[in-house]
Amino acid sequence: MTVMVELDHLSRSFGELRAVDGINLTVNKGEVLGFLGPNGAGKTTTMRMLAGFLKPTSGTARVCGHDILTDGMRAKQMLGYLPEGSPTYDDMTVGAFLRFIAEIRGYTGSERQSRVDLVAQRLALTDVLDRPIELLSKGYRRRVGLAQSILHDPPVLLLDEPTDGLDPNQKHEVRTLIAAMAPEKAIIISTHILEEVEAVCTRAVIIGHGKLLADGTAEQLRANLPGGGSLDDVFRFITTGNAPQAAA
C-alpha cells in the first residue's frame, strides 16, 4: 500500500477558535476517503491547508511524500483541488478558463488542447466550451471546477463538496467518474450526503470541532451505534451523542 496523503498533528486556529485540532490521518492509493462532519467542523479548513492556501498553526502534512510546509510547490503539483463552492473566473468562457489552467500546469500547444478536450468530454462540458462561466447553471459551474481539478491527472484529489448542486443524473455521473479514477489515486471528498459514502467511498472519517471522531468503512462506522441504524443516525450519534431514539 502506498501512502499518498499523511496528516501529521495538523492544526489551525483562528484566534481562540481551534478550527482544526491535531488531526492525524493517512490515505493510501486506491482509497476514496469520505470526509464528514457537521457545518463548521473544520473540513474546508483542513483541505485548504493541504492545498497550500492556509498555513497550519502547528503540525504539517505530506502529499506524495512532499511536505506542504517545506516543499509546497511539489505538493501542489501532486494535487487536484476543488475549492468549496468551486469559485471560477466568471468572465471567462469555459474553454478559456480550462486552457488557462492547462497552461499554468505546464501544457502547451496541441497537448494543452487535448487535455482540455479530454476533461470537457469526461464532464460533459463540450457543448458549453464557448459559453461564459457566469451564464452557466450551478451544476455546470461545479463541473467546470471538477474539470480543472482533474485536468493534469493528479495522483491526489481533494474535492470539497463536489456533488453539491448537481442533479441526480450528474451526481451519478460524478460518482462514476470518481470510482473510475479511484484505483490510481488517493481521493478525499468532503460531503454532507451520506449515501455518497456508501456509493463511492472505501472509507470515511467523521470530524467534529476540529477533532477526528471516527474512522473506518461504512460498516465499521455503523458498529459505533448500539443497535445499528442508517449512516445518518450514526453521524448524528457520533457528532452530537444523541442516539436516534432520543432525537425522535
Add this chain to the structure above:
Amino acid sequence: MNHIRTIAKRELSAYFATPVAFIFIAIFVALSGAFNFYLGHFFDRNQASLEGFFSYHPWLYLLLVPAVAMRLWAEERKSGTIEQLLTLPITTAEAVLGKFLAAWLFCGIALALTFPMWITVNVLGEPDNAAIAVSYIGSFLMSGAFLAIGICMSALTRNQIVAFIAAAVTCFVFIMSGLDIVLGAFRGWVTPALVDTLASFSFLSRFSSLTRGVVDLRDIIFFASMMAFWLFTAVVVVDVKKAA
C-alpha cells in the same frame, strides 16, 4: 517566467472582456488631449512642445491608475477565486507580477494611443522629439509606480472602492510631497536634509525633470525602486491576508 506570462495574458483579456476597458482608454486619451489644448494653452504657447500635455499626466494617473489597479486582488478575494489561483502550482510573486504586468501594459496601450498628439506637434512645428520620447518613457515609468501602489492597496481589501480610495490617497501624497506649499509647511521645523528627502520622493519633481528631456539615471532608478518596493509589499500582503 511562463507562469507570469500566462497570468498576465489572462488578466489582460479580463480587462478587455468588458467595454469598460475601451471606455477607460477613450477617457484617458480624451482627457489628456483636453487638458493639453484647454488647460495647457497649447495654442497660446506658440511653441511646438508637449510639455503641457505631460504636465497633466500625474493628475490623470491619480484617478485613472487606481481605477485600473483596484480590481486586481480585491475582486479575487471577493469572488473567492484567489483560492483557485493560489492553490495552483505558482508562487505569490508570480501572481502579483503577472497581474502588475497586465495592468502596466494596459496603461501603456492607453498612453500609446495619445500618439496623434505627437503627430500634431510635428505638423505644427519642430518639437524636440527626443525630449518627447523621454517624456513618454517617464510617463510610462510613473504609471508603473502608481500601479504598484494600487495593486498593493487592492491586496489589502476585498472592497474595490476602498482599494481605489486608498491608492488614490497614497498616490496623492507622493505627488504632493514635491510641491512648494507642502515643503514650505515643513521648512523651519525639520532639518533641511529631511525636507530634501521628502522632496526626493515626489513623483512630480522626478517626472517633470524627465519631461524637460533630462535623462537622469537617478529618476529612472527612483521609479524602478518604487515599483519594486510596492510590489514586494503586495506579495507580503497577499500571503498574509489571502484567507482572511
